[in-house]
Amino acid sequence: MKLLRWLLIPIVPIYDLITRIRNFAYDHNWFKSTSFPLPVIAVGNLSVGGTGKTPMVEYLIRLLRDDFKVATLSRGYGRKTSGFVLANNQSDAITIGDEPFQFYSKYKDVTVAVDEQRVRGISQLLKLSNPPEVIILDDAFQHRKVKAGLYILLTDFNNMYLDDLLLPTGNLREAKKGANRSDLIVVTKCPHELSDIDKKHIVDRINPLPSQKVFFSKIVYADKIIGTNEELSIDQLKSKKFTLVTGIANPEPLIEFLVNKGLEFEHLAFKDHHNYTAEEIANLSGKDLILTTEKDFGRLKGVPQNLYFLPIRIEFDKKELFNESILNKVNLLYRRC
Structure with a gap:
């Protein structure tokens, strides 16, 4: 390449x-x-x-x-929809993209929208009954x-x-x-x-x-990982066999962090914004524990209770x-x- x-x-x-x-x-x-x-x-x-x-x-x-009153407007890269879409309770990574879905999931007091035409998107946001x-x-x-x-x-x-x-x-x-x-x-x-x-x-x-x-x-990585039903400390991973799944542009900092923690894991790397297929999710469901990024977490919700993500902040x-x-x-x- x-x-x-x-x-x-x-x-x-x-x-x-x-x-x-x-x-x-x-x-x-x-x-x-x-x-x-x-x-x-x-x-x-x-x-x-x-x-x-x-x-x-x-x-x-x-x-x-x-x-x-804050709104975010993204292109919604990787979504299967087009035009202006306002995030709601039925939204997911497929309809609005992984990053906007992450914003919507975490910040319910923020308006989240996507539109590949940003001028149109802003105009639509300003027409809302409670505009940003x-x-x-x-x-x-x-x-x-x-x-x-x-x-x-x-x-x-x-x-x-x-x-x-x-x-x-x-x-x-x-x-x-x-x-x-x-x-x-x-x-x-x-x-x-x-x-x-x-x-x-x-x-x-x-x-x-x-x-x-x-x-x-x-x-800065968190000292705990978050799953659908529970949280675990990073140290608890030392006694567990787990698989790291990433669909981001550069997973190296995350890998380095986990290695420096003395953790041993299998790494499955996918391209940035990868939309996981039903077959891939089915294969992952057989893993003992899956650790992924917060962005990937929204795209892997078909995986059962063995799925966790590691929060980060700057x-x-x-x-x-x-x-x-x-x-x-x-x-x-x-x-x-």
Whole structure:
């Protein structure tokens, strides 16, 4: 696969030209970009693959929901429906996508919707009898038909956009210059012990604009796993035979965490957003204990009571400053509306 990607390197300049023309057209108002009369926050990245967008959206939900009526709007990648769909009690990962279903399952006080056309989706949300006051757009950094009030760009510490190449040889969706559209840049999945010198080196490499702020975040795993009917401590897994099932872009941090805990397990890896078949679920049902990610948990509900997930959250090195940056911007946009 890597060889094929390098063989495709002659296509990179063509892809670069197309994306640059597209961005130039939006920058100069040749293509229409729609603004809305409420704070809209766009969370995204420059690269394909997992950079931690879902934990970031959940962090924003928890930060904002006490003061504002919050809605999330996603494309609903992997769903079997189309158009605007508002999450309800009959929704599942098939009808709205795994990540929106996770939002809906955890945050009942938040409106969750999906639409591949974000302008239409926002318009539909604003027509609700109890419309949102803040909308969080998931994976929308390149969706320039919407002009958000705040852009949060994520980049994985282990695969920063600074070191990547454009598609199809690399994983970048657009040129690195696209980072200039962001208000906040968050380096995600950092080591738990990252020195100030290392952080400064990264900031110097990013070379943010005067208007931009750079933050660092890390993944924190829970000390317990959650099943349909019970919870177990991580330490209890030391005496159990279990299977790790992942359908995410990069399971390596999770694998590393479990190995460092001294756990032994079988790992079954599937592609990101994998929709498990009835046959796969039937095969998994024969396992003694299955540990999976929270995102996969919603797609594996056909597995009986031996299914558990490991919750994660993100922590910031400068939590107060990050929260303040978000709240000040949202309050400013809200007053303007």
